[in-house]
Amino acid sequence: MQSTATTKPTIALRIHLRIPLESLAMFLLKAWRQTAFGVYGYLNFTKSGFLEHSKTAHGLASRGATVYMVCRNKERGEAALSRIQTSTGNQNVHLEVCDLSSVNDVKSFSSRFREKDVPVHVLVNNAGVLENTRTITSEGYEMNFAVNVLGTYGMTELMVPLLEKCQPDARVITVSSGGMYTAPLTTDLQFSSGEFNGVEQYARNKRVQVALTEKWAKKYSDKGIAFYSMHPGWAETPGVANSLPSFSKSFEGKLRTSEEGADTIIWLALQPKEKLVSGGFYFDRAEATKHLAFAATKGSHVAIDSIVDSLNSFCDFSR
Numbered sequence: 670m671q672s673t674a675t676t677k678p679t680i681a682l683r684i685h686l687r688i689p690l691e692s693l694a695m696f697l698l699k700a701w702r703q704t705a706f707g708v709y710g711y712l713n714f715t716k717s718g719f720l721e722h723s724k725t726a727h728g729l730a731s732r733g734a735t736v737y738m739v740c741r742n743k744e745r746g747e748a749a750l751s752r753i754q755t756s757t758g759n760q761n762v763h764l765e766v767c768d769l770s771s772v773n774d775v776k777s778f779s780s781r782f783r784e785k786d787v788p789v790h791v792l793v794n795n796a797g798v799l800e801n802t803r804t805i806t807s808e809g810y811e812m813n814f815a816v817n818v819l820g821t822y823g824m825t826e827l828m829v830p831l832l833e834k835c836q837p838d839a840r841v842i843t844v845s846s847g848g849m850y851t852a853p854l855t856t857d858l859q860f861s862s863g864e865f866n867g868v869e870q871y872a873r874n875k876r877v878q879v880a881l882t883e884k885w886a887k888k889y890s891d892k893g894i895a896f897y898s899m900h901p902g903w904a905e906t907p908g909v910a911n912s913l914p915s916f917s918k919s920f921e922g923k924l925r926t927s928e929e930g931a932d933t934i935i936w937l938a939l940q941p942k943e944k945l946v947s948g949g950f951y952f953d954r955a956e957a958t959k960h961l962a963f964a965a966t967k968g969s970h971v972a973i974d975s976i977v978d979s980l981n982s983f984c985d986f987s988r
């Protein structure tokens with residue numbers, strides 16, 4: 670009895686200590702990732718960072734490219750189309766309507782578009798959302814994941830035949846975010862475990878895009894298609910104002926314009942491929958690190974194969 674009495678508190682103490690230490694380590698790691706990201710972001714991602722790193726931005730349409738805009742809302746898309754045609758004088762700008770949160774819509778858009786049989790030199794995966802509350806699409810997917818990951822994945826895979834027509838110069842540019850610095854790659858794609866946090870889910874999605882870009886670069890290296898992910902910096906856009914109102918307010922006057930945010934996307938579309946690294950992550954016209962120091966995110970990229978298997982199990986994107 671006596672020995673039991675003395676053993677029990679020891680075991681209890683060990684259990685009691687182990688749990689908080691692990692939680693504390695995870696808490697400190699998360700806090701470090703957030704702090705390192707905040708400091709790095711403040712110095713680089715705002716307007717002052719842009720003015721330091723960049724030169725003049727050039728629009729693709731103003732350079733005479735044929736542009737297909739894929740938008741979910743016909744009216745907003747038509748308004749944007751007419752603004753771009755008027756301001757650039759380029760009539761080769763077209764509107765395609767597709768809701769990227771819907772796998773069925775992505776599939777029907779891409780089969781419609783493939784019938785046009787046009788070559789695609791550059792696919793820009795720009796659409797993205799940050800939904801703060803857990804919303805489920807009519808097809809049953811968590812909304813951030815549906816647009817940022819599944820939509821991006823499906824659109825890219827389904828456009829490969831049209832990109833192949835432009836080899837060896839074809840490229841895919843995926844607009845990720847510096848927010849991904851705060852998240853390792855996780856197989857919990859739809860934030861099914863733990864309390865939902867939209868900002869964290871967005872960061873996780875953006876990390877998936879960076880890891881997918883590495884994966885695609887290897888998968889399609891013999892097809893003459895290059896893949897780049899990038900961070901536009903912190904730009905003043907309707908998305909930031911709606912999804913991150915306090916961030917938007919605190920950085921008032923310091924955020925980049927949309928044109929400044931688009932600068933590296935256009936640069937990646939126009940640079941000779943030999944000067945770029947397929948699979949790389951870019952920021953302000955230069956390759957940037959995918960991992961902040963001591964953030965312990967690097968090793969997590971090994972999970973990409975099982976993530977791709979999951980994406981394929983959600984939907985068959987084979988052509």
Ligand SMILES: NC(=O)c1ccc[n+]([C@@H]2O[C@H](COP(=O)([O-])OP(=O)(O)OC[C@H]3O[C@@H](n4cnc5c(N)ncnc54)[C@H](OP(=O)(O)O)[C@@H]3O)[C@@H](O)[C@H]2O)c1
Pocket residue numbers: 739740741742745767768769770771794795796797798816844845846847848900901902903904905906907908909930
């Ligand atoms: N702004 C920043 O500071 C910042 C920082 C890092 C990364 N990014 C990334 O940059 C990209 C653009 O973001 P933004 O700031 O310009 O955001 P935004 O103002 O919200 O624009 C996002 C665009 O995506 C479209 N979109 C959203 N859901 C869609 C869907 N289901 N189907 C088709 N289109 C859809 C929106 O269409 P509607 O016009 O119909 O709403 C809008 O045109 C995103 O990938 C974002 O993650 C932005």
